[in-house]
Amino acid sequence: MYNPYQIVNNIYYVGVNDRHKMFFENMIPLPNGVSYNSYLIVDEKVVLIDTVDTAFCEQFLRQIKEILGNRVVDYVVVDHMEPDHSASLLALIREYPEIQIVGNVKTISMITGFYDICKGFYEVGDGDTLSIGQHQLQFYLTPMVHWPEVMMTYDVTDKILFSADAFGCFGTLDGAVVDAKLQSLDKYWHEMYRYYANIVGKYGSAVQQAFKKLATLSIETIASTHGPIWTSNRLPQVMSVYDKLSRYEGEKGVVVVYGSMYGHTEEMAETVARGIVENGIPVVLHDVSKSHSADILADIFKYKGLIIGSPTYCNGLYPEIASLINKLEVRGVKNRIFGAFGSFTWAGTSVKNLNLFAEKMGWELIGTVEQKQSLSLENSKSLLELCNSMSLSIK
Ligand SMILES: Cc1cc2nc3c(=O)[nH]c(=O)nc-3n(C[C@H](O)[C@H](O)[C@H](O)COP(=O)(O)O)c2cc1C
Ligand SMILES: [Fe+2]
Ligand SMILES: [Fe+2]
Structure with a gap:
C-alpha cells in the first residue's frame, strides 16, 4: 500500500x-x-x-x-x-x-x-x-x-x-x-x-x-x-x-589534501593542518587515497582555502592527486586561495606542477614548500609561514 x-x-x-x-x-x-x-x-x-x-x-x-x-x-x-x-x-x-x-x-x-x-x-x-x-x-x-x-x-x-x-x-x-x-x-x-x-x-x-x-x-x-x-x-x-x-564563494576554512606513499608528504600535511588550526581557521584534511574524490570536491567547493600536497612520482604528480586536479579543472572551480607542498628524492616536479595548475585556474597562490626527502626544521618553519599567509588571506 x-x-x-x-x-x-x-x-x-x-x-x-x-x-x-x-x-x-x-x-x-x-x-x-x-x-x-x-x-x-x-x-x-x-x-x-x-x-x-x-x-x-x-x-x-x-x-x-x-x-x-x-x-x-x-x-x-x-x-x-x-x-x-x-x-x-x-x-x-x-x-x-x-x-x-x-x-x-x-x-x-x-x-x-x-x-x-x-x-x-x-x-x-x-x-x-x-x-x-x-x-x-x-x-x-x-x-x-x-x-x-x-x-x-x-x-x-x-x-x-x-x-x-x-x-x-x-x-x-x-x-x-x-x-x-x-x-x-x-x-x-x-x-x-x-x-x-x-x-x-x-x-x-x-x-x-x-x-x-x-x-x-x-x-x-x-x-x-x-x-x-x-x-x-x-x-x-x-x-x-x-x-x-x-558564485564559487567559499566559506572561511581550508581544505588540505595530500597524497603520500611513505609518510613524508603526510608529515608536511599534518604540519600544515596544525598551523592553520592554530590560527583559528577550520581545516578539513583529506588523504587522497582514503577519501573519495566526491567528498573532497564537496569540501573544496565549500571552503575558500585549498592546500594540496603531492610527492613527485615518475617525474610528475602522485597519480591520485593528478586525478583530483583534473576533476577540479573539469568543474572550473574559481576563486580559491591556494598553497602547495610536496616531497621528492632526486628531482622534484610535483610542486611546480601544482603551481602551474593554480595559475591555469586563475587562483591566488600564497606559497609553496618543496622538501627533499624528510621534513627539515627549516621547511617546517616555511610550512608555518605558508599557513600564516593562508590564514591572513582567508580572514
Ligand atoms: C613509484 C615512485 C616514483 C617516484 N618518482 C620520483 C621522481 O620522478 N622524482 C623524484 O624526485 N622522486 C621520485 N620518487 C621518490 C618520492 O617522490 C620521494 O621518496 C618522496 O619523499 C615520497 O613522498 P611520500 O613519503 O610522501 O610518499 C618516486 C617514488 C616512487 C615510489
Ligand atoms: Fe537528477
Ligand atoms: Fe541531471
Missing part, C-alpha cells in the same frame, strides 16, 4: 527512494541513497512533472494509478532529460497512449534521440503558460542547470517551483518528503554540497542566470528532482547555499 503524500491540495509526491544504487552516474558514492522526485497535479487536466529512474518504473506507475484510478495522465512535463528523470517516459506512454509530452525544442529533440518517440509533443518556450484548470503552469528555460534543455515549471496557483536538479541533494526521503516533516535535515545539508560540487559544479554561471530569471517570482515551495521539498522556513538557506556555491 503506497499511501500517497499530498503536498498541497491536489498535488501529490509520486517519486521514489533509491537505496540500492552504489554510485550516482556510476561515480559518486551514495551512502545515504538518493530520491528521484516526481509530482502529480490532479486538476481538470492531470499533469505529471518529470518521471523516475527506469529501475523504479513499475512502482512509479502503481503510485500514479493509486491516486488516479481510472483517470488518465493528460500531460507529462519533462523539465530535464537526464535518464534518472526521463527513463520511465516510454512505460508512461504505453500506459497512457494519449499523453502529451511537454518540453521545449531541445527536450523534444533529445526525447526522439534517446527513446525514438516522434509524436505527442506539446512544445513550450520561455515564459509560456499552460492552464490545466485551477492551476496555471509557467515554464522557464534554465539551460545548463545541468543540461542544455533544462527548464523549470512554476505553479502560479500554489507558488511552487518545480526546479529540476537545481536545489536538489542526495539522500533518500525517510518517512516524509517535505522538509518540515522530516525528522532531521542534517544529512541533506551535507548532501547538498556533495550534490552541487559533483553534479552542478561546472555550471555556476548558468545557476546565476537562473537566479536572475526567477527573481521576480513569488516562490513558497521548491520541489526539485532530488531530496526534500523545501518550504518557507528553509527556502532562504537553500537559496543561499546554491547562490554561494554558484
Whole structure:
C-alpha cells in the first residue's frame, strides 16, 4: 500500500527512494541513497512533472494509478532529460497512449534521440503558460542547470517551483518528503554540497542566470528532482547555499589534501593542518587515497582555502592527486586561495606542477614548500609561514 503524500491540495509526491544504487552516474558514492522526485497535479487536466529512474518504473506507475484510478495522465512535463528523470517516459506512454509530452525544442529533440518517440509533443518556450484548470503552469528555460534543455515549471496557483536538479541533494526521503516533516535535515545539508560540487559544479554561471530569471517570482515551495521539498522556513538557506556555491564563494576554512606513499608528504600535511588550526581557521584534511574524490570536491567547493600536497612520482604528480586536479579543472572551480607542498628524492616536479595548475585556474597562490626527502626544521618553519599567509588571506 503506497499511501500517497499530498503536498498541497491536489498535488501529490509520486517519486521514489533509491537505496540500492552504489554510485550516482556510476561515480559518486551514495551512502545515504538518493530520491528521484516526481509530482502529480490532479486538476481538470492531470499533469505529471518529470518521471523516475527506469529501475523504479513499475512502482512509479502503481503510485500514479493509486491516486488516479481510472483517470488518465493528460500531460507529462519533462523539465530535464537526464535518464534518472526521463527513463520511465516510454512505460508512461504505453500506459497512457494519449499523453502529451511537454518540453521545449531541445527536450523534444533529445526525447526522439534517446527513446525514438516522434509524436505527442506539446512544445513550450520561455515564459509560456499552460492552464490545466485551477492551476496555471509557467515554464522557464534554465539551460545548463545541468543540461542544455533544462527548464523549470512554476505553479502560479500554489507558488511552487518545480526546479529540476537545481536545489536538489542526495539522500533518500525517510518517512516524509517535505522538509518540515522530516525528522532531521542534517544529512541533506551535507548532501547538498556533495550534490552541487559533483553534479552542478561546472555550471555556476548558468545557476546565476537562473537566479536572475526567477527573481521576480513569488516562490513558497521548491520541489526539485532530488531530496526534500523545501518550504518557507528553509527556502532562504537553500537559496543561499546554491547562490554561494554558484558564485564559487567559499566559506572561511581550508581544505588540505595530500597524497603520500611513505609518510613524508603526510608529515608536511599534518604540519600544515596544525598551523592553520592554530590560527583559528577550520581545516578539513583529506588523504587522497582514503577519501573519495566526491567528498573532497564537496569540501573544496565549500571552503575558500585549498592546500594540496603531492610527492613527485615518475617525474610528475602522485597519480591520485593528478586525478583530483583534473576533476577540479573539469568543474572550473574559481576563486580559491591556494598553497602547495610536496616531497621528492632526486628531482622534484610535483610542486611546480601544482603551481602551474593554480595559475591555469586563475587562483591566488600564497606559497609553496618543496622538501627533499624528510621534513627539515627549516621547511617546517616555511610550512608555518605558508599557513600564516593562508590564514591572513582567508580572514
Ligand atoms: C613509484 C615512485 C616514483 C617516484 N618518482 C620520483 C621522481 O620522478 N622524482 C623524484 O624526485 N622522486 C621520485 N620518487 C621518490 C618520492 O617522490 C620521494 O621518496 C618522496 O619523499 C615520497 O613522498 P611520500 O613519503 O610522501 O610518499 C618516486 C617514488 C616512487 C615510489
Ligand atoms: Fe541531471
Ligand atoms: Fe537528477
